[in-house]
Amino acid sequence: MGNPNPNRKGLILYKKGQSGNPKGRPKVLPELKLLLAEVLGEEKDGVAAAKAILMALRAKATKGDVRAAEVLLDRAYGSAIIRQAQTNTAGEDAKTELSDTQLEKLLSAIQSNNPPG
Numbered sequence: 001m002g003n004p005n006p007n008r009k010g011l012i013l014y015k016k017g018q019s020g021n022p023k024g025r026p027k028v029l030p031e032l033k034l035l036l037a038e039v040l041g042e043e044k045d046g047v048a049a050a051k052a053i054l055m056a057l058r059a060k061a062t063k064g065d066v067r068a069a070e071v072l073l074d075r076a077y078g079s080a081i082i083r084q085a086q087t088n089t090a091g092e093d094a095k096t097e098l099s100d101t102q103l104e105k106l107l108s109a110i111q112s113n114n115p116p117g
Contacts, residue, residue: 040053058072058110061110062107
């Protein structure tokens with residue numbers, strides 16, 4: 001199979017067996033992990049910074065801040081699967097909504113730090 005772009009001017013061609021990235025992936029600064037652990041572990045008023053951040057996010061989420069809820073849920077349960085829009089028989093976007101019961105269960109799970117079940 002030929003090159004779909006026959007214009008090779010300016011391209012760097014590597015010899016067989018030669019890596020295009022000989023140094024590999026850049027190394028993570030080890031001191032960065034230590035600094036983050038130190039900063040997030042610091043306590044103020046008897047509460048670790050990481051816990052204070054999570055508590056603030058939870059408070060915002062329970063007051064209706066969708067972005068805060070998204071951050072919490074993504075970290076706790078992983079990012080949601082992104083699906084393509086579905087259409088109904090009339091060709092309109094098919095929308096699904098949570099029932100009041102489902103919404104209450106989800107909010108209760110967020111507030112109690114337990115997964116919905």
